[in-house]
Amino acid sequence: MSTDDLATDISKQTENSPRELLTRTFFFLCAGLSIVTTISIVVLLVTEAAKFFTITAPLMGVTGETASLVDFLTGTTWQINSGEFGVLTLVSATVMITLGSAVIAIPLGVATAIYLSEYASKRARSVLKPALEILAGVPTVVYGFFALIYITPALSVVFPSIGTFNMLSASVVVGVMIIPMVASISEDAMSAVPDELRQAGYGMGATKFDVATGIVVPAALSGIFSSFILALSRAIGETMAVTIAAGSRAQFLNPLNPASFLEGSLPMTAAMVQLLLGDITGGGLAYRSLFAIGLVLFVITLIMNVISDFVAQRYREEY
Amino acid sequence: MSEQNRDEQRTGDAGSPDPTDDEMLIQTDVSESVERTGASFDRDTVVSARDINVWYGDDQALQNISMDIPEKSVTAMVGPSGCGKSTFLRCINRMNDLIDSARVEGDLYLRGKNVYDDDVDPVALRRRVGMVFQKPNPFPKSIRENVTYGLKIQDKGGDYDEIVEESLKRAALWEEVKDQLDESGLELSGGQQQRLCIARAIAPDPEVLLMDEPASALDPVATSQIEDLIEELAQEYTVVIVTHNMQQAARISDQTAVFLTGGELVEFDDTQKIFENPESQRVEDYITGKFG
Numbered sequence: 022m023s024t025d026d027l028a029t030d031i032s033k034q035t036e037n038s039p040r041e042l043l044t045r046t047f048f049f050l051c052a053g054l055s056i057v058t059t060i061s062i063v064v065l066l067v068t069e070a071a072k073f074f075t076i077t078a079p080l081m082g083v084t085g086e087t088a089s090l091v092d093f094l095t096g097t098t099w100q101i102n103s104g105e106f107g108v109l110t111l112v113s114a115t116v117m118i119t120l121g122s123a124v125i126a127i128p129l130g131v132a133t134a135i136y137l138s139e140y141a142s143k144r145a146r147s148v149l150k151p152a153l154e155i156l157a158g159v160p161t162v163v164y165g166f167f168a169l170i171y172i173t174p175a176l177s178v179v180f181p182s183i184g185t186f187n188m189l190s191a192s193v194v195v196g197v198m199i200i201p202m203v204a205s206i207s208e209d210a211m212s213a214v215p216d217e218l219r220q221a222g223y224g225m226g227a228t229k230f231d232v233a234t235g236i237v238v239p240a241a242l243s244g245i246f247s248s249f250i251l252a253l254s255r256a257i258g259e260t261m262a263v264t265i266a267a268g269s270r271a272q273f274l275n276p277l278n279p280a281s282f283l284e285g286s287l288p289m290t291a292a293m294v295q296l297l298l299g300d301i302t303g304g305g306l307a308y309r310s311l312f313a314i315g316l317v318l319f320v321i322t323l324i325m326n327v328i329s330d331f332v333a334q335r336y337r338e339e340y
Numbered sequence: 341m342s343e344q345n346r347d348e349q350r351t352g353d354a355g356s357p358d359p360t361d362d363e364m365l366i367q368t369d370v371s372e373s374v375e376r377t378g379a380s381f382d383r384d385t386v387v388s389a390r391d392i393n394v395w396y397g398d399d400q401a402l403q404n405i406s407m408d409i410p411e412k413s414v415t416a417m418v419g420p421s422g423c424g425k426s427t428f429l430r431c432i433n434r435m436n437d438l439i440d441s442a443r444v445e446g447d448l449y450l451r452g453k454n455v456y457d458d459d460v461d462p463v464a465l466r467r468r469v470g471m472v473f474q475k476p477n478p479f480p481k482s483i484r485e486n487v488t489y490g491l492k493i494q495d496k497g498g499d500y501d502e503i504v505e506e507s508l509k510r511a512a513l514w515e516e517v518k519d520q521l522d523e524s525g526l527e528l529s530g531g532q533q534q535r536l537c538i539a540r541a542i543a544p545d546p547e548v549l550l551m552d553e554p555a556s557a558l559d560p561v562a563t564s565q566i567e568d569l570i571e572e573l574a575q576e577y578t579v580v581i582v583t584h585n586m587q588q589a590a591r592i593s594d595q596t597a598v599f600l601t602g603g604e605l606v607e608f609d610d611t612q613k614i615f616e617n618p619e620s621q622r623v624e625d626y627i628t629g630k631f632g
């Protein structure tokens with residue numbers, strides 16, 4: 022082959038061929054679509070929420086009723102009719118459900134993951150993993166009814182003073198709901214731990230328990246933490262089940278007081294459902310409070326995601 | 341080779357505890373001559389295999405392996421890839437138990453006790469038989485925690501700092517890491533990691549040390565460090581090492597076992613004899629590189 026031939030042969034011909042161009046553009050548009058959607062939603066949330074607060078409303082050119090930002094962030098009463106918008110009331114309920122579900126889902130989810138990854142036979146795993154995935158696929162409204170019809174009556178045997186709507190059964194049901202998420206992400210992390218490390222452990226005379234808890238879990242820690250944070254983000258955003266189980270009466274509860282769990286309250290998501298179902302007027306204050314709550318919820322889950330990324334970076338598996 | 345020294349040491353060491361009556365019985369059983377391979381050495385036997393057969397599913401990996409491995413020496417296992425060297429090594433500490441498809445038949449005695457008896461706990465067995473793998477596999481923990489791991493899982497007491505220093509010194513790693521004991525074992529080079537794994541294996545003071553191609557992932561300098569180390573260790577431990585490197589086997593081992601394809605042990609004798617004057621033509625062919 023002459024030099025000329027070779028030069029033509031290896032010159033750029035494929036990079037901008039029509040087919041390459043077309044597919045590249047298509048994939049770019051697909052990726053772009055989700056980014057544009059996300060940005061639009063955030064912009065909408067922020068601008069609409071801004072119309073709610075006294076200090077920002079003038080910037081948006083809104084006149085009429087507004088609410089104080091300070092009262093919103095520090096108030097502990099949520100009474101739309103009397104114009105009291107203390108978001109802490111709703112946040113406290115959300116925090117309770119998050120804590121309560123964490124107490125259930127973290128130990129059970131991690132234990133399930135350890136069982137699946139370290140103890141289960143191939144057969145047991147082939148039955149249990151799909152079962153977990155089915156559990157994750159049950160519509161959340163079903164979980165809500167399950168809480169109301171079965172969990173609360175069962176709990177009332179132990180706690181006679183429990184209300185029909187209460188945070189405990191909401192927490193239990195959300196906890197059960199997110200177990201599959203904790204279990205399956207943690208299990209992935211544990212399965213990714215190289216077998217050489219287990220061999221090393223067994224070779225030293227470690228028991229199965231030693232290997233599972235002393236080698237596999239520490240090596241998979243960042244994945245396990247990520248599973249917690251993702252699952253808890255889901256618990257925070259969970260709507261249907263808590264709307265049904267937790268009730269509709271907003272009251273500020275101390276999340277650290279166990280007795281609070283026997284009472285009902287209104288988590289942020291349920292409050293938004295309530296606002297949407299009530300006959301709120303298009304531009305009214307109640308309507309705009311919807312966006313303010315939405316923004317708070319968004320900020321909380323955003324923080325959770327940032328923490329999750331940080332943890333994943335910081336404690337990256339280094340085997 | 342410090343043959344003479346070692347012999348002296350053996351005589352000096354004769355005060356080992358008397359075997360119980362039961363063990364005596366088994367001992368007599370075991371010491372019937374090992375047919376075919378013919379070898380019997382003047383040192384006490386630590387590991388004796390009798391008619392070990394191993395299958396993975398329906399494929400037989402080892403056929404009627406019988407051999408007596410003498411204490412405080414280096415026994416090398418050589419042979420072509422897939423002939424069952426690693427499989428045999430894993431029989432000694434029952435790591436084959438962890439492979440679902442593996443089935444072991446036959447008897448294997450560690451100081452006269454059949455490790456395949458029903459009352460033997462493989463976990464306890466592995467605490468007496470250390471293992472070093474082909475690929476360095478330190479735990480993602482600090483150097484110190486790596487070395488003390490075996491002691492911790494066994495709830496062994498003792499002065500950990502001293503044991504860490506002692507083990508790392510014996511593994512010829514102390515000088516290089518003494519100022520970074522709390523840093524991750526994964527931050528070491530490959531050769532250092534392998535020496536860390538050796539320190540980890542010897543820290544709980546095992547009876548036997550099994551090494552499966554411990555230097556195959558290392559450069560020549562690290563390899564020769566590990567080789568020196570193995571010769572050192574053989575003063576106190578019984579070392580069984582698998583290697584693909586004939587020169588290595590000739591350099592560091594006292595006895596050599598030659599396995600050939602099909603999972604049979606063809607010859608087991610003093611290393612010098614195997615390399616200079618093997619009984620079997622197949623062994624000579626293998627060693628001189630004519631096949632395998």
Ligand SMILES: Nc1ncnc2c1ncn2[C@@H]1O[C@H](COP(=O)(O)OP(=O)(O)OP(=O)(O)O)[C@@H](O)[C@H]1O
Binds near residue numbers: 396427428
């Ligand atoms: N986990 C396993 N499952 C099924 N078969 C196996 C397994 N391990 C080994 N074998 C088979 O057993 C035979 C012996 O393998 P082994 O690993 O003991 O050989 P080896 O002599 O150590 O080889 P190498 O020198 O390549 O390490 C091979 O045919 C191999 O395919």
Ligand SMILES: [Mg+2]
Binds near residue numbers: 425
């Ligand atoms: Mg091998």
